[in-house]
Amino acid sequence: MYRFIIVTFVASVAGQLQLEGACDFNSTVSVNNLNATQLQGDWHILRRIASENETGQCAFSTLSGVTINNGVFSSAQFEIRQVVNKKVITRKADVTAGSGNQLVFKFSDETFTGLVLATDHIGYVLLYGCNNLQNDTRRNVRAWQFSRSDQYTTAQSTAVNAAVKANVDLRNAVWETLGFNKTDCDTSSAVSIASPVILTLVLYNILAKLI
Secondary structure: HHHHHHHHHHHHHHHOOOEEOOOOOOOOOOOOOOOOOOOOOOEEEEEEEEEEOOEEEEEEEEEEEEEEEEOOOEEEEEEEEEEEEOEEOOOEEEEEEOOOOEEEEEEEEEEEEEEEEEEEEOOEEEEEEEEEEEEEEEEEEEEEEEEEOOOOOOOHHHHHHHHHHHHOOOOOOOOEEEEEEEOOOOOOOOOOOOOOOHHHHHHHHHHHOOO
């Protein structure tokens, strides 16, 4: 009993979803024949599982530089931008092909293996990530719901929710819903801008103050 309480407390402090047992990618249903080229460009991050690396609002991601070898995905660059205390925080990763449908995301501060659980390639993506901890006795689970818009259509929401419910790690997870209003995206004190999308928001804030 005491061991359970301690483990739960540590996982909560770390801001992660940690579960017993190792990652099981072979039993995880994911998208076959993923068209990474179509996934390039900017995406809103509508919802995510908590992480100490991502605590801001007005979060966007960009997939770029996709390379295909012999018709199979090889590599790409992935970036996450979020507004934290009115400053734009940027995280970048190299993405490479793993075994099967797996994608390996290598950030400067973490590495995890990802699987796309659902996508129509043009409007929504559900990305699941996992890495093993404590000699493969525990796993750290990550997940993001992406959209080209700042909200899903009814059909997109239905598809994503069905994929979430079909995944044993995600169906009971606590999700954070991100905001994209003027307050969420206020970067009036930001010292660096890493995205045309964020730059547009900054200019909007400046013009709003002048009117």
